[in-house]
Amino acid sequence: MGKKKKKTDAGGNGKSFRQLMFRDRYLLYMLIPVVIYYLVFCYLPMTGLIMAFNQYQVGSGFLGIYTSRFVGLKWFRQFFGSIYLPRLVRNTFLLQFYSLIFGFPIPILFAIAVTQIGSLRLQKSVQVCTYLPYFISTVVVCGMINNFLSPTGGIINQLLNKAGIDSINFMNLPQWFRPVYVISGSWQTFGFNSIIFVAAIMGISPDLYEAMRVDGANRRQIIWHLVLPSIRPTIILLLIMSLGTMMSVGFEKVYLLYNTAVYETADVIQTYVYRQGIQSNNYSYATAVGLFNSVINFAIVFTANRISRRVSDTAIW
Amino acid sequence: MKKKLLTLMLAAAMTAGMLAGCGGGVATMPSTETVDAAIESAQAKADDSGFTYTGEAPITKSGGTLKILAQTSNYSNVDITKAPIVLKVFEEAGVDPDWQLLDFNSYEEAITPMLSAGNVDADIIKLPDNDPNQIWLKSGMFVPLDEYFDYMPNFTKWLSENPVQKAELTAEDGHIYYVAGVNLAYDYQPCLMYNQVWLDKAGMKAPETLDELVKLLTYFKENDMNGDGKTDDEIPMSVAAEFLPYMFGPAFGLDLVSGYQADQDGNMIFAAADPENYRAYLDFLRDLYAQGLLEMEYTSIDRDKIIERMSNDLTGVAFDYSWAMSMMYSNVLPYYDGTEKTAFVGVKPLSGTHEGFYVGRNSLSGMFGVNSDSSQIELAVKFLDYAMSEHCQDYYCWGFEGETYTVNADGSRSYTEQALDNDWLQQFGINPAFVLPAQQSVEATDILVADWHAKINAELRQYVVDPWPMIYATTDESDTVNLYNEDIQTNVNENATAFIMGTKDLNTEFDGYINGLDALNLGELVQIHQNQYDRYLKALKGE
Numbered sequence: 063m064g065k066k067k068k069k070t071d072a073g074g075n076g077k078s079f080r081q082l083m084f085r086d087r088y089l090l091y092m093l094i095p096v097v098i099y100y101l102v103f104c105y106l107p108m109t110g111l112i113m114a115f116n117q118y119q120v121g122s123g124f125l126g127i128y129t130s131r132f133v134g135l136k137w138f139r140q141f142f143g144s145i146y147l148p149r150l151v152r153n154t155f156l157l158q159f160y161s162l163i164f165g166f167p168i169p170i171l172f173a174i175a176v177t178q179i180g181s182l183r184l185q186k187s188v189q190v191c192t193y194l195p196y197f198i199s200t201v202v203v204c205g206m207i208n209n210f211l212s213p214t215g216g217i218i219n220q221l222l223n224k225a226g227i228d229s230i231n232f233m234n235l236p237q238w239f240r241p242v243y244v245i246s247g248s249w250q251t252f253g254f255n256s257i258i259f260v261a262a263i264m265g266i267s268p269d270l271y272e273a274m275r276v277d278g279a280n281r282r283q284i285i286w287h288l289v290l291p292s293i294r295p296t297i298i299l300l301l302i303m304s305l306g307t308m309m310s311v312g313f314e315k316v317y318l319l320y321n322t323a324v325y326e327t328a329d330v331i332q333t334y335v336y337r338q339g340i341q342s343n344n345y346s347y348a349t350a351v352g353l354f355n356s357v358i359n360f361a362i363v364f365t366a367n368r369i370s371r372r373v374s375d376t377a378i379w
Numbered sequence: 380m381k382k383k384l385l386t387l388m389l390a391a392a393m394t395a396g397m398l399a400g401c402g403g404g405v406a407t408m409p410s411t412e413t414v415d416a417a418i419e420s421a422q423a424k425a426d427d428s429g430f431t432y433t434g435e436a437p438i439t440k441s442g443g444t445l446k447i448l449a450q451t452s453n454y455s456n457v458d459i460t461k462a463p464i465v466l467k468v469f470e471e472a473g474v475d476p477d478w479q480l481l482d483f484n485s486y487e488e489a490i491t492p493m494l495s496a497g498n499v500d501a502d503i504i505k506l507p508d509n510d511p512n513q514i515w516l517k518s519g520m521f522v523p524l525d526e527y528f529d530y531m532p533n534f535t536k537w538l539s540e541n542p543v544q545k546a547e548l549t550a551e552d553g554h555i556y557y558v559a560g561v562n563l564a565y566d567y568q569p570c571l572m573y574n575q576v577w578l579d580k581a582g583m584k585a586p587e588t589l590d591e592l593v594k595l596l597t598y599f600k601e602n603d604m605n606g607d608g609k610t611d612d613e614i615p616m617s618v619a620a621e622f623l624p625y626m627f628g629p630a631f632g633l634d635l636v637s638g639y640q641a642d643q644d645g646n647m648i649f650a651a652a653d654p655e656n657y658r659a660y661l662d663f664l665r666d667l668y669a670q671g672l673l674e675m676e677y678t679s680i681d682r683d684k685i686i687e688r689m690s691n692d693l694t695g696v697a698f699d700y701s702w703a704m705s706m707m708y709s710n711v712l713p714y715y716d717g718t719e720k721t722a723f724v725g726v727k728p729l730s731g732t733h734e735g736f737y738v739g740r741n742s743l744s745g746m747f748g749v750n751s752d753s754s755q756i757e758l759a760v761k762f763l764d765y766a767m768s769e770h771c772q773d774y775y776c777w778g779f780e781g782e783t784y785t786v787n788a789d790g791s792r793s794y795t796e797q798a799l800d801n802d803w804l805q806q807f808g809i810n811p812a813f814v815l816p817a818q819q820s821v822e823a824t825d826i827l828v829a830d831w832h833a834k835i836n837a838e839l840r841q842y843v844v845d846p847w848p849m850i851y852a853t854t855d856e857s858d859t860v861n862l863y864n865e866d867i868q869t870n871v872n873e874n875a876t877a878f879i880m881g882t883k884d885l886n887t888e889f890d891g892y893i894n895g896l897d898a899l900n901l902g903e904l905v906q907i908h909q910n911q912y913d914r915y916l917k918a919l920k921g922e
Contacts, residue, residue: 119517119518120494120495120497120514120515120518121494121495121497121514121515121517121518121519121520122497122518122519123496123497123498124496124497124498126497140862144866145866145895145898145899146866146869208679212676213675213676214614214674214675214676229675231675231676233676233679234675234676234678234679234876234880235882236882321678321679321876322620322678322869322872322873322875322876323678323873323876323877323880323882325869325872325873326873326877329869337865337869338865340488340491340492341488341491341865342861342864342865343491343495343514343861344861344862344865345495347862
């Protein structure tokens with residue numbers, strides 16, 4: 063009886079769970095496609111992780127994933143014994159780490175700057191111009207990067223030559239891969255990534271701005287004491303989500319930009335999985351490497367969430 | 380000593396090639412007993428409708444549709460499904476095609492996951508490769524064709540006449556799973572080409588040694604070869620990274636194309652782990668790079684870029700498949716007039732510490748198998764048999780009399796005026812190896828290319844040696860090769876680039892590279908190739 067009462071109380075307004083379901087049925091209907099999406103494309107494929115512990119026989123089809131010979135931790139031992147393990151982990155981590163360090167603050171700063179523009183038309187124009195690169199296909203962006211940075215005829219090297227500097231073979235020198243990747247990535251995404259911050263800033267009550275102005279605050283003080291604290295939960299939320307992909311470098315871009323000359327800094331877990339899995343048919347081994355990557359991702363986001371909760375009382379769960 | 384050793388090794392390889400070429404009853408590794416017995420007992424058999432296929436069209440009286448998974452033409456303006464030759468084959472056979480064609484350039488990458496998943500909805504499938512590690516045939520996805528030899532009179536005849544290819548196609552379990560296309564193995568192979576106009580302008584002959592090449596490249600780099608008044612826009616050599624091993628490996632006694640090679644005692648070595656010759660090879664390329672004779676961007680240069688340079692008369696040396704000589708490179712030169720004097724011309728291979736050679740191709744290529752999930756296996760088998768018949772091969776090489784060729788008074792053939800337009804001929808479906816098991820012909824190719832090109836090909840044939848033979852790996856061997864090969868290739872490729880570009884010091888880091896290969900279990904792969912080669916030699920001796 064007590065239990066039932068508690069359940070009813072939890073439902074709110076004295077309505078039973080069934081009544082609440084009925085009341086919100088249209089919202090729940092709308093939720094169905096999302097649930098199906100996650101089940102089919104996220105949770106169901108997870109069962110395929112069993113491949114990491116099997117010797118998958120190519121051509122054995124979908125059921126072969128579950129019926130192949132069990133080999134325990136063979137593929138993990140193989141990967142942990144690989145001379146490429148440290149390099150892959152380092153490259154994957156550093157590419158994302160640098161992208162985060164340099165790429166994360168830029169949309170915030172841009173959002174603050176753009177919301178300070180007085181003219182609404184100018185503000186919109188600037189926003190549209192900065193969103194555009196996001197919609198260029200990765201293949202095209204990589205083609206542009208290769209052309210611009212070519213040591214023979216690339217515009218960047220032509221400018222360097224005019225400044226009396228020798229051409230730099232950007233795309234074939236390992237030390238240039240990370241800067242090229244991070245800078246081009248930031249250029250392509252900062253406008254689009256700023257949308258959520260712009261929205262958060264726009265959500266700040268005008269009364270608060272007014273109150274600060276009445277108190278004599280200048281623009282810098284408003285940004286520091288009002289804007290930044292107001293969007294702090296958004297920043298932390300997005301930061302934690304970004305940390306969740308710390309070990310998930312965008313495969314396509316690395317694959318399109320790298321070559322054997324820059325493997326030392328460019329070869330990441332995802333490209334290695336691609337070469338082992340798709341190109342060499344070692345699906346079980348590739349799955350084991352991918353699973354290892356996901357476990358690290360999970361550990362990072364879990365840790366980040368705990369730290370965030372302790373430090374700022376803001377957390378995803 | 381090394382030179383002597385390699386000469387002996389090459390002599391052995393060429394002898395083996397000659398033996399194979401003569402079709403001297405050589406049987407390779409797995410026993411062909413099962414196949415031989417199937418050929419022996421094959422008898423034309425009536426299908427369900429009572430029709431008996433005897434090797435000639437039609438293959439059925441009841442019609443039908445065959446689903447075919449293959450690749451598009453390598454010519455982007457050619458729709459191979461509408462090519463008259465391809466349509467004719469299906470029309471004669473009495474079946475309709477239901478095509479599923481994947482892009483030529485990414486075929487391997489696109490079809491591999493499909494095959495791996497094992498749920499391909501097609502009756503006939505073109506494989507992404509020759510299946511050297513028996514990955515696909517072990518998957519059970521393909522029908523053992525020898526169980527259907529009653530329906531394959533043309534294929535069984537061809538196998539009987541070509542015992543080497545029969546043995547090469549026979550898998551570890553004694554069955555044959557694929558009908559193969561046949562490449563030109565010694566003709567029109569990748570070769571070195573020079574811009575003849577530039578050569579003449581430099582007053583030099585085509586280099587035959589590495590030293591002569593360096594001298595020529597330096598001259599090209601320092602002089603205004605294209606006459607535009609500038610001496611800094613010439614790019615002496617335009618060669619894609621993938622062709623450097625073809626071009627320079629032999630001069631150091633290395634077959635880096637095949638990867639593995641045997642010395643005169645039959646001992647296997649991995650060419651990119653040869654402590655002396657491979658080091659010398661890298662040292663030479665490093666010097667070329669340092670002098671600016673091998674361009675900074677050599678790792679990312681592709682054919683499109685090379686063609687663009689040639690059309691602007693910016694480069695003097697190339698290395699590519701022979702067909703590119705007159706069909707892709709020469710004809711974009713601004714001054715090409717159809718003669719050898721104004722073209723990019725192929726020459727003999729470069730020699731260095733060793734006598735140069737070109738690496739040929741395995742004759743078998745373009746494997747077609749019948750899906751074991753197909754509901755019409757017999758029809759698919761019959762179609763493959765008909766599609767590889769001599770009758771159809773004649774179509775593939777020559778097309779139709781009166782349209783693409785005419786028969787001369789002496790019985791020889793000539794392409795018609797229209798067929799000499801390569802674009803038109805490709806659209807007609809000549810050599811449709813993308814969708815059917817076509818066998819290439821030297822005679823037809825000679826007529827297709829410029830006269831001077833055919834003459835050069837005839838001269839270069841003597842320098843072509845056999846590649847690593849096609850030997851199916853055993854199950855254990857293929858498991859090990861699949862496991863280690865990718866890491867080893869990655870290591871070789873990136874270290875080669877690092878040594879050539881100077882980001883790694885050849886003097887101090889080469890030994891570490893060799894040790895690194897050992898750590899990647901290269902020893903096991905060398906032993907596997909040794910075993911395979913021993914089996915091959917044993918079979919050559921008829922043991």
